[in-house]
Amino acid sequence: MDDLLQVGVITQTHGIRGEVKVFPTTDDPGRFVELKHVMLDTGRETLPLEIENVKFFKQFVILKFKGYDNINDIERYKRCPLLVEREDAVPLEEDEYFIADMIGMKVVTDQGEEFGTLKDVMETGANDVYVIDHPVKGEVLIPAIRECILDVDIEGGQMRIHVMDGLI
Template identity: 40%
Template sequence: MSEEMFNVGKIVNTHGIKGEVKVLRITDFDERFEIGSRLYWSDGKNSLTALTVDGHRRHKNFDLLHFSGYDSLNDAEPLKNGMLQVKAEQLEPLEEGEFYYHEVIGCEVYTEGGDYLGKIKEILSPGANDVWVVSRKGKKDLLIPYIEEIVKTIDVEQKRVTIEPMEGLLDE
C-alpha cells in the first residue's frame, strides 16, 4: 500500500524564466515551504517526484517556490497543475483544538438543533480566520467563519461539525 500523502499546495503556474513556480497554499504551516523542505510532487496518477525547496518568497496571495535542480522555465513547466504533498510522518503534532484541513474537509455540518446543513468541501484562508465552504443540496454554498462563537464542536472521528449559526448566516 502506498504511503498516505497530504496536499500542502497546488502549482498553478510557472513564474518567470528561472524555474520558479506559483503555488496556491493549502496549509497553515509556513515551514512547509522553508528552504531545505522536502515536498513531493504528484500529478494525481500515483507518480511522486521528490523536490527540495531552495527558494521561497510570497507574492500577492501566492507562494513562489524554487526547487533544487529546476533552474529554467522548461524545467518547471511540467510541474504545472500538480499537487505538492508531504508524507504522513512529516505532519506536525497539533495543539488541542487544532485540526488539519484534510480532517475537516468532508465533515458533515449540523446546527446545534440537529439540522443537517451540508458537507465541508474546502477551506479558505482569506485573513484573520479560516472560512469553511459547505456545499448544500439545491442551495448555494454556505460560508462558515471558523470562530468560537459559531463552530461549537468538531469530531474528526465521526466527521461531524456542530455550529451555532449567527444571525444572517443561513440566509439565502
C-alpha cells in the same frame, strides 16, 4: 483521511536552471526551508523530489529539486501540486485541523438537526468561513468562530454548529 497533504502548486518555471515558482497552499510558507522532500502529483503518478534549494520571491516560493537542472526537465510539471506525507506536516495547535480532513464532513446543529455537508473552507483575514452545502438553502456561509463552531470530530466525520440569528 489522506496520507498526503498539499503544501503548494508549481505555477511556472523560474529561470533556465530547473527552478520553479511555487504558490504555497500552506499557512506557513517558511516551512519549505526545513522541508527536505516533497511528492509531485503529475495526475498519473506521484514522484518523490528532493529539495535542493529554497528562495522566496513576493508571495511565491522558488524551489530547486535535485536532479532537475534544466528548464526542459521541469517545465512539464507546471500546475502540478506538491504534497507532503502527513508525518512531515506542520504540527497542529489545539482546535486546528487540516482542511483536507474536514471537507465532506457532516454538519449538524446544536439542536441535533442535520444541516448539510462541509463543501469548502474560505480563508479570510479575520477568520475562516465554512461553506456548507445545505439541502434546502444551498450554499450557507458560517464563520469559523467559537460562537458558531461548537465541536469538530475529525474521527467521526462530523461538525456541530450553532446557527446564530441572521446567518441564514
